[in-house]
Amino acid sequence: MTADLAGGYDLVVFDLDGVVYLIDKPIAGAAEAVGQLRGRKTAVAYATNNASRRAADVAALLTGMGVPAAPAEVLTSAGAAAAVLAEKLPAGSPVLVVGADALRDEVREAGLTPVGEAGDEPVAVVQGYGPDVGWRVLTEASLAVRAGAMWVATNTDRTLPSPRGPLPGNGSLVAVLRTALDRDPDLVVGKPGPALFTTAASQAHAEHPLVVGDRLDTDIRGAVAAGLDSLLVLTGVSGPADLLAADESERPTFVAADLSGLFRPAAEAAVPLKAEDAGGWRVDRDGDTVTLAGAGDPVVALRLLCAATWSGVPLSGITAASDAARELLGAWKL
Structure with a gap:
């Protein structure tokens, strides 16, 4: 081993x-x-x-990046949501899709009929992330849910990471409907x-x-x-x-x-690290406060401090007693 x-x-x-x-x-x-x-x-x-790509597309993207992947190794919330709907609904049932083409394709492959308007009398609404989701399709989804359609969200991640910083994720789009409908989705499928x-x-x-x-x-x-x-x-x-x-x-x-x-x-890597000193860092606890001193690997300091905060020390109770500790806590916005 x-x-x-x-x-x-x-x-x-x-x-x-x-x-x-x-x-x-x-x-x-x-x-x-x-x-x-x-x-x-x-x-x-x-x-x-992320429900904007199908498993085969994700596998191809990964392989193109030098990360070998087969479609069978990829599990997406889009595929999982379509599978759940297929279990709950009769074959061919109309489902209003809010999201990318990948989610629409998954719904179709699951034996259901993707539609785009409330007037198509969908029995369910499935909502996943899509960069082009806008007011019109959210309006149709709102009308369909009010008319009795089951509302399934692929996930509720508020943000997506990007090289430019966090971007609005599906959870932010779900929040639009949650606000309009004054209710939560009937089911959230993903993590x-x-x-x-x-x-x-x-x-x-x-x-x-x-x-x-x-x-x-x-x-x-x-x-x-x-x-x-x-x-x-x-x-x-x-x-x-x-x-x-x-x-x-x-x-x-x-x-x-x-x-x-x-x-x-x-x-x-185990967290928390229950010790007074490790890797050049030292923590001293006094009740609801803890002081970080020394210098070293930031992850070691983080593991040490988790032992304190996970056992009752508030973030406001963390102080620094060295230049390296002050710099580190500042970088962490503490």
Whole structure:
């Protein structure tokens, strides 16, 4: 058994946006990380809440980035949503699609009839991310739901990571309908629900999977819900301050700056790190306050501080006692 973190697992399930790529640009080291896993015969899967691409398109995009992927290894919230609707509705039922062509294609392939207007009397509305979603289709969806159509959202991620910073995600578009209708969707299919992860594990016949994600509220929360270990990488949406304030339902097993953490000892990524000093850093706790001193790897400091904040110290109770600590807390906006 390999002594590094990844060596303890028989399947690694990657989120995509913020972990492997940003929109359509690969994150440094992602291709090498996946290649190393494949070289040691560790199964790999990809689970994404982004409903704007079909599994085959995602696999082609990844392969084009130098991250080899087969369509069967990709699980999307679009495919999962269409499968759920196909289970609940008679074949051929009209479904109003709010989102990209990929979601429409998934609905059609599932044996249902995609439509675009409330006047088509849809029995369900399925809503996923699409860069061209606008007022007209949201209006039709609102009218259809008011008329009694079931409302299914592929996911509720408020933002999408990008090289320019966070962009509005499907959750922001769902919020438009939630405000107009004064109600929540009848069903949210993707993460933080556990289905994408449990399906990936089942397909790979994995007994001990690891989930790798960049979002606490979807990737990590979904892994916790599925009873799986997880690694948070700091290359996407959730940052150090988010991790320090994380609710118990959103706390990862490990944290690393990027995917290279998969190939270091698990003990170097385990969170929280319950010690007074490590890696050049020292923490001193006094009741509801904690002081960080020294210098070193920022992730080590983060793991040390999680031990304090996860046991009752508020973010406002973190202070610095060295120049490096002050610089680090400032970068984390603490």
